[in-house]
Amino acid sequence: MTALFALATSLMWGLADFGGGLLTRRIPALTVVVVSQVIAVVVLGVIVVATGAFSEAGPQLWFAVAAGLVGPVAMLAFYKALALGPMGVVSPLGSIGVAVPVGVGLVLGERPGLLQFAGILVAVAGVVLAGGPQFRGAPVQRQAVLLTLLAAFGFGAVMALIAEASTTVTGLFLALFVQRVTNVVAGGSALYVSAKRGGRVLPEEGGWEVVRGSLVPLGLVGLADVAANGTYALAAQEGPVTVAAVLASLYPVVTALAARGVLSERLRGVQAAGAGLALVGTVLLATG
Numbered sequence: 001m002t003a004l005f006a007l008a009t010s011l012m013w014g015l016a017d018f019g020g021g022l023l024t025r026r027i028p029a030l031t032v033v034v035v036s037q038v039i040a041v042v043v044l045g046v047i048v049v050a051t052g053a054f055s056e057a058g059p060q061l062w063f064a065v066a067a068g069l070v071g072p073v074a075m076l077a078f079y080k081a082l083a084l085g086p087m088g089v090v091s092p093l094g095s096i097g098v099a100v101p102v103g104v105g106l107v108l109g110e111r112p113g114l115l116q117f118a119g120i121l122v123a124v125a126g127v128v129l130a131g132g133p134q135f136r137g138a139p140v141q142r143q144a145v146l147l148t149l150l151a152a153f154g155f156g157a158v159m160a161l162i163a164e165a166s167t168t169v170t171g172l173f174l175a176l177f178v179q180r181v182t183n184v185v186a187g188g189s190a191l192y193v194s195a196k197r198g199g200r201v202l203p204e205e206g207g208w209e210v211v212r213g214s215l216v217p218l219g220l221v222g223l224a225d226v227a228a229n230g231t232y233a234l235a236a237q238e239g240p241v242t243v244a245a246v247l248a249s250l251y252p253v254v255t256a257l258a259a260r261g262v263l264s265e266r267l268r269g270v271q272a273a274g275a276g277l278a279l280v281g282t283v284l285l286a287t288g
Contacts, residue, residue, distance in 0.1 A: 002239025005231045006247035012228035014254020018262075019221040021255075026210055028200050033075055034187040035211060036222030037180050043223060044177040056171035060164065064175040067161035068182025072190065074154025081147035096149075098124060098249040100156025101163065105241030119280075120246050126253070126277030159245060162229050163236035172233055176226055 023032045048054060165175035195201045203210040235244035
């Protein structure tokens, strides 16, 4: 079940990243983040009320609050790094955030077997290569590298924190709700500050009409991200965090394949090799 939940996580994160990437071509990135999370909060609020999840409130929800604060910071750092580029370096470098939950698992006493350890190494190498790293070309700005590392640490920290935020399914609904409310508050504050400083909040062409016309895909992106957090928490509870974290981090492969299928983007040789290695690593982890 750990492998199943974790692979579902990578599928939904990969599709959410792909959908979010498409939307940010028309709508400012921070607006995409905030609006998609607002929709997720509304849906989660209904689920929490319907399941009576408020009864699961406890000190562990502070982990969800922390995840909600770290998430927007990591996203903004990642988008900024992508703007500084080159994207072929930034994207795969961001995937090293998997080291955070894996490290937490090792500190807590998890010791993967030899086959699983080999699977971790192979899968992580595949994820990095699937991003299409550039081995030659323009130099990378130091600021881009630092921002990418900050984002990677943030993404990994969110994975580790949300796994500790609940112990039951209904508690998980409440934890995800608290995380998303915190996301909206933090992201909304950043959006307000950006607007006050003259930053672009709405598309230059179409304005609010473009945002309103994109509410359905924005909602799907937000809900896919929420669902991915949920299935990751279940994966981490069902089995070793070291295995769950690596399998859940295969989402760059999904994003690359989605771009290939929907946008007809050609996979570079290094990306195809990375996807193959990620698959091999997945098999080793699942069978180990």
